[in-house]
Amino acid sequence: MQHDIIVIGAGHNGLTAAAYLARAGKKVLVLERRDVVGGCAVTEEVDPELAPGCRVSTASYIASMLRPTIIRDLKLGAYGLQMVACDPGVQAAFEDGDVVAWWGDEPRMRSELERIAPGDAARFFETEDELKRLAAYLQPFFLESPPDLHARGMRKVGELWKTWRRFYGVTGDEVSGLVRFLTGSLGEFLDRRFESDKLKRLILSNSLYGKHGGPYQPGTAMGLLFHLLSGGDAEQQAWQGHVIGGMGAITQALRAACEDLGVEIRTSAPVAQINIANGNATGVTLESGDVCDARLVVSNADPKRTFLGLVDTTELDADFRRDVANIRMDGPAGKVNFVLSEEPRVNGMPADRTKPQRSLFTLIPTLADAESNYNASQRGELPERLWVDCVLASNADETLAPAGRHVLTCFVQYLPYSLRTGTWDNHRDLLGDRVTELLAKFAPNLPGSVVARRVYTPVDLEATFGITEGNIFHGDISLEQMFFMRPLPRWAHYRTPIDNLWLCGAGTHPGGGVTGAPGYNAAHAILRH
Numbered sequence: 001m002q003h004d005i006i007v008i009g010a011g012h013n014g015l016t017a018a019a020y021l022a023r024a025g026k027k028v029l030v031l032e033r034r035d036v037v038g039g040c041a042v043t044e045e046v047d048p049e050l051a052p053g054c055r056v057s058t059a060s061y062i063a064s065m066l067r068p069t070i071i072r073d074l075k076l077g078a079y080g081l082q083m084v085a086c087d088p089g090v091q092a093a094f095e096d097g098d099v100v101a102w103w104g105d106e107p108r109m110r111s112e113l114e115r116i117a118p119g120d121a122a123r124f125f126e127t128e129d130e131l132k133r134l135a136a137y138l139q140p141f142f143l144e145s146p147p148d149l150h151a152r153g154m155r156k157v158g159e160l161w162k163t164w165r166r167f168y169g170v171t172g173d174e175v176s177g178l179v180r181f182l183t184g185s186l187g188e189f190l191d192r193r194f195e196s197d198k199l200k201r202l203i204l205s206n207s208l209y210g211k212h213g214g215p216y217q218p219g220t221a222m223g224l225l226f227h228l229l230s231g232g233d234a235e236q237q238a239w240q241g242h243v244i245g246g247m248g249a250i251t252q253a254l255r256a257a258c259e260d261l262g263v264e265i266r267t268s269a270p271v272a273q274i275n276i277a278n279g280n281a282t283g284v285t286l287e288s289g290d291v292c293d294a295r296l297v298v299s300n301a302d303p304k305r306t307f308l309g310l311v312d313t314t315e316l317d318a319d320f321r322r323d324v325a326n327i328r329m330d331g332p333a334g335k336v337n338f339v340l341s342e343e344p345r346v347n348g349m350p351a352d353r354t355k356p357q358r359s360l361f362t363l364i365p366t367l368a369d370a371e372s373n374y375n376a377s378q379r380g381e382l383p384e385r386l387w388v389d390c391v392l393a394s395n396a397d398e399t400l401a402p403a404g405r406h407v408l409t410c411f412v413q414y415l416p417y418s419l420r421t422g423t424w425d426n427h428r429d430l431l432g433d434r435v436t437e438l439l440a441k442f443a444p445n446l447p448g449s450v451v452a453r454r455v456y457t458p459v460d461l462e463a464t465f466g467i468t469e470g471n472i473f474h475g476d477i478s479l480e481q482m483f484f485m486r487p488l489p490r491w492a493h494y495r496t497p498i499d500n501l502w503l504c505g506a507g508t509h510p511g512g513g514v515t516g517a518p519g520y521n522a523a524h525a526i527l528r529h
Contacts, residue, residue, distance in 0.1 A: 003029040003264070005526075006284055006294040008271050008310070009466070009505065011039020014300030015254035016519030017504040017526075019074050021298075022261035024527050029292060030263060031284065033270035033466055036248075037255050039300070040465050040472060041514050043246030043400075046407065047452035051339035054452070055400050056407040057247040059335060059465060059472065060514050061391050062086070064227065066250065068235040069143060070516040079253035083232060083241035084356070084396060090206045091360045092198070093442045097348040099361065100202050104238070117196030127193055132237050134178055135228035137170060142229065142517045145493050145525055146484040146509045182222050182479055187215035187367045189224070197366065205364040209389065209411065210333045210512070212476045214371030219479050226477075226513075242359070242396040250514060274299070274310045274501060281501035284310075296500045298522065302467055302474035303327055303487040303507040311498065320497055323488050327507075328481060330417035331458045331470035332377060336388075336435045338408040339401070339452040343392065344443035359395035363388045363442055373414050380420030382427060386438055387413050405451065410435055417458045417469050424457040431455055473512025474505050483509060494522040495529075502526055 007018045010032035018028045036042055040059035045052065063083050071077065088101035100116055103109040106125070113121040148155070170178075180189075186207055190200040204215055207223035214220070232239040243249050255265060272287045274297055283293035299306040307316060307324045346361055365373060365385050373383035389411040394401040401407050412435060419427060432455040439446045458470030467474060475481055484492045487507045494502050504522035506512040 001293045001295060003027045003292070003294045005029070005296045005298060006031065006292055007298045007300060007504070008274075008284065008306075009033070009039065009300030010037035010251070010255070010265060010267070011300050011505065012041045012251050012254060012514055012516055013505050013519035013522075014039070014298075015251060015258055016070060016074075016516040017298055017300070017523040018263045019254065019258045019261055020520060020523035021526065022258065022263045024523075028258075028263045029294065030258065030265045031269045031271055031286070031292070032265065032267045035268045037265060037267060038248050038251035040461075040467070041247040041251045043248030046337045046339050046454050050452040051405060053402050054339040054405050054407050055246060056337045056393060056409050057243075057391075058337065059456070059461065060247050061393070061409045061411065063231065063241045063243050063247065063250065063514060064239065065142075065229050065231045065513050065515045065517075067143060067516050067520065068230065068233060070520055071233060074254065074257040076250070076253040076257065077233070079256040080245070081249055081253040082244040084244065085232065086240040086242060086356075086360060086396075088357065088360065089238065089240040090202060090362065091357075092202045092205050092364050093346050093348065093361045094198060094201075095441075098198070099346060099348045099350065100198055101357075102202055102206070113199070117194070117199040120194045120196050120199050123193055124199065130177065131181075131224055131228050134174060134181060135225045135237065137174070137178065138225060139229055141483070142510045142515065143520060145521055146486070148493060149484055150490055180221065181225050183218060184221040185216050185218055186220040186223060187371065189221050190215075190367065200367060201364045204367060204370065205362040205389070208370075208413075210331070210413065210472045210477075212328065212330075212332055212374075212478065214374035214414075215367045216371050217374075222477075222479070242356075242391075242393065244397050245399060246393065246397070247514065271310060273312065274306075274498075276312065276315050276498060276501075279315075280499045296502065296526065298502045298504050298526070300505040300519070302329075302471070302505055303503065304329065304468040305466065306503065307496075311501075316497060320488075327487055328476040328478065329469035329471040331461060331467070331472060332374070332415055332417075333411060333413040333472060334415050334431065334458055334461065334470075335456040336410040336412060336432055337454045337456075338410070338450055340406040340408055340446065340449040341404065341451050342445060342449045343395065343406050344408065344439065344446045344449075346443045355395040359392045361390050361392075361442075363390065363438055370414075377414040377416045380416045380418055382416070382419070382431065382434070383414060384434075386434060388435055388438055390439070410439075415458055424459045428455050428457055428460070431457060474507035475511075477511050482511060486511065494525045
């Protein structure tokens with residue numbers, strides 16, 4: 001065999017796993033279906049004909065929880081990775097022409113709160129401190145396999161010890177707080193704590209991206225904790241950053257690290273099936289008909305695509321296949337990317353904001369409207385008042401567009417994967433138009449400045465990036481699909497029912513986002529095995 005290990009998919013988790021495996025001396029082959037590596041973390045031109053040279057982070061668009069351990073271990077900075085902190089990390093534009101920022105600097109944030117919510121200021125900082133303490137208890141679980149509830153003998157003792165030591169010193173109040181945040185509703189939590197509608201909407205705007213459930217549904221409060229995990233070179237809590245060169249710079253750095261470690265990467269090499277003999281994965285067959293053999297196969301594809309698409313139906317138990325089919329996917333989000341001839345002039349944007357400080361603005365509905373929009377999406381309807389998170393990336397990174405051009409990427413939710421009437425093919429432009437119309441209400445000069453526009457519906461995300469039902473997390477981030485339940489109970493440790501077939505994608509613990517953690521954990525589990 002030419003290779004010890006084949007990795008299916010050159011997304012950031014696949015590349016991360018490949019790098020660690022190669023660093024341990026394994027001969028690794030990575031196979032990518034697209035002509036570019038990166039999965040959802042790519043930087044591409046919006047429209048090469050209408051706007052040549054104007055590049056945008058096509059799908060994922062802000063770096064937040066990329067694990068500092070991975071940055072250091074793989075020396076990604078030496079391969080060109082450069083990230084610049086976002087401050088403010090969140091900025092909400094409101095219908096009355098006000099723009100409210102969430103600053104990392106406490107005195108500046110206190111001044112902002114005294115302006116819009118003086119009665120909530122003290123409570124806000126108390127809550128932020130509480131959330132950071134609770135998030136710190138969850139953080140260590142990101143770079144290790146989840147607890148194995150089915151371990152036996154001394155291994156069971158070891159699993160219990162591993163979990164107990166993570167919570168050593170936690171108080172009773174903190175335990176109840178963790179349970180409340182993991183199971184409770186974000187809306188009810190905010191309503192109990194704060195009076196200001198603007199403050200509640202500001203917090204909402206950074207807590208439910210890409211997740212199923214309106215803010216008043218159980219389990220939505222956990223988003224408050226996940227966005228307070230650390231990131232960046234300095235391992236700072238709640239860190240968010242622009243990646244110079246777009247999100248594709250992360251995966252290009254990973255690619256360079258892989259190649260220097262001896263990893264072979266082939267693009268335009270879609271896998272048709274995983275080859276299995278006597279219950280063991282032995283390699284893959286490409287759509288071209290070529291066969292690649294290896295001692296072990298690692299899939300960075302989501303669980304549904306892996307088990308229901310790449311593995312023959314006769315190789316898996318019917319109950320297991322049914323459980324996989326029932327994993328909650330149907331991605332609730334899309335993207336609309338623009339090239340503009342001038343910077344959007346957002347109503348109420350303070351004149352003292354620098355260009356980078358003007359690069360973020362969220363058009364956030366009220367909590368009640370967000371709940372209503374989610375319910376509409378579950379009926380297969382396109383909501384009237386969309387939730388749109390905007391990043392004018394060219395304001396923070398001039399390499400993305402030539403002079404006189406600006407790139408704006410818009411993350412849109414809640415969207416139905418399947419429409420009740422019609423298809424996304426005849427509603428794609430409607431989605432783009434509604435986003436443009438909403439932007440016009442907050443930045444009236446925007447419609448007249450549009451040079452090019454590209455719309456990605458949930459179906460487009462599925463077709464372009466190979467993520468089942470367009471789910472950017474490879475499965476919903478909900479309590480019943482997290483930790484030792486991800487992707488399924490008994491199979492939460494990157495292994496699968498097929499010997500020598502492993503998973504390393506976002507469908508495994510700890511889940512989605514550009515963290516690299518699933519790839520890191522899978523590689524270390526494989527090496528231990």
